[in-house]
Amino acid sequence: MYEIVAFYLFSALTIGLFLVTVLSKNVLYAMTSLAAAMVLISGFFFILGADFLGVVQLIVYVGAIMALYAFAMMFFDATRDIKEKNTNPALVFLLGGLSALVLVLMFAAPIHSDAITALYPMTEGVGNAQDVGMVLFTKYLVPFEVAALMLLVAMIAGIILAGKKMDDSLTEDMEADDEIMIVKDKK
Amino acid sequence: MIGLSHYLIVSAIIFSIGLVGVLRRRNLLMLFFATEVMLNAVNIAFAAISHYYNDLTGQMFAFFIIAIAASEVAVGLGILIVLYKKHGSLDLDDLASMRG
Numbered sequence: 001m002y003e004i005v006a007f008y009l010f011s012a013l014t015i016g017l018f019l020v021t022v023l024s025k026n027v028l029y030a031m032t033s034l035a036a037a038m039v040l041i042s043g044f045f046f047i048l049g050a051d052f053l054g055v056v057q058l059i060v061y062v063g064a065i066m067a068l069y070a071f072a073m074m075f076f077d078a079t080r081d082i083k084e085k086n087t088n089p090a091l092v093f094l095l096g097g098l099s100a101l102v103l104v105l106m107f108a109a110p111i112h113s114d115a116i117t118a119l120y121p122m123t124e125g126v127g128n129a130q131d132v133g134m135v136l137f138t139k140y141l142v143p144f145e146v147a148a149l150m151l152l153v154a155m156i157a158g159i160i161l162a163g164k165k166m167d168d169s170l171t172e173d174m175e176a177d178d179e180i181m182i183v184k185d186k187k
Numbered sequence: 188m189i190g191l192s193h194y195l196i197v198s199a200i201i202f203s204i205g206l207v208g209v210l211r212r213r214n215l216l217m218l219f220f221a222t223e224v225m226l227n228a229v230n231i232a233f234a235a236i237s238h239y240y241n242d243l244t245g246q247m248f249a250f251f252i253i254a255i256a257a258s259e260v261a262v263g264l265g266i267l268i269v270l271y272k273k274h275g276s277l278d279l280d281d282l283a284s285m286r287g
Contacts, residue, residue: 007189011197018201018224022208022217030220041227044194048238053246057230060253065223065260072264073216076271082214092210099206103199107192118242135243136250147254154258161265 006047014040025081027073035066052129072162194235202228215267215277219260226256 017037024030038061045054120135122128136144205228208221230249237245267277274281 004189007193015197015200015204018204021220021224022204022212027214027216030217034220034223037224038227041231044231045234048194048234050234050237050246050249053230053234053249056250056253060257061223061227065257068260068264069219072268075268076216076277082217092207095210096203096207099203103203106199107195118240118244120243120247122241122243131243132246132250135247140247143251147251151254151258154261158261158265161262162268164269 003047006043010040010043010047013037014044027076027082031066031069031073034069035062038062038066049128051127052132191235191239195232198228198232198235201225201231204228213279215270215279215282218279219263219267222259223256226252 014037017033017040020033021030021037024033038057042054042057042062045051045057120139123131123134126134202225205221205224208224209218212218212221230252233245233249233252235245237243237249270282271277276282
């Protein structure tokens with residue numbers, strides 16, 4: 001009973017918040033609703049018994065990624081509304097139709113998948129975090145290390161891209177800054 | 188009772204929302220948000236399939252998707268900051284400098 005209520009509540013709130021994210025003209029509203037929806041998605045994971053995945057979702061997505069977005073938004077003008085030119089509607093309809101076709105095929109697939117057997121079945125009487133750890137550090141050790149290396153490379157790339165000339169003005173137009181300084185001096 | 192198809196339908200709806208965002212957004216930061224929406228939709232589907240087939244592989248895939256999303260955001264935001272420094276705008280129409 002609680003599962004049903006929680007599922008419908010979480011799905012309605014998540015879909016609404018993601019709609020705000022996609023349709024809002026304000027970057028700040030979009031980012032806030034995205035963070036809230038990600039918290040609710042971790043609720044889905046807790047319902048599904050994937051406790052460790054839910055905790056990782058909270059720490060990494062809500063804690064790290066959204067904080068990164070919030071810091072990056074300090075570089076951009078977040079208060080101004082975004083003006084966007086809408087794209088060709090015929091193209092959007094064509095691509096939407098194609099993706100709907102793919103979705104129908106995706107839904108049809110589980111009907112034929114009764115013969116699926118679990119590759120790494122969950123162990124009875126063992127907590128989810130322990131179970132995940134056992135599979136992750138035996139069967140998925142190499143992908144895990146590669147992911148760690150990839151995160152290191154991404155961190156170095158982020159530091160180099162964003163940290164270069166951090167002291168300079170964002171407009172990259174030093175003469176304009178000099179003019180502003182001159183005007184200030186005159187006053 | 189909530190079945191696998193419930194979760195897959197919710198996941199498909201969220202994925203479609205993200206796809207609409209990718210198609211109609213012209214601002215690069217908003218495009219990144221729409222990508223995050225799509226990645227989260229796939230994570231829900233993986234966790235649901237993992238639960239209903241009693242298999243841990245789906246959760247493993249979701250972990251690696253989260254790791255990829257984190258590194259994508261780190262590199263992507265660095266590139267966004269460089270682009271903003273260079274052009275003063277994040278609109279895709281302003282950034283189209285290779286027009287033939």
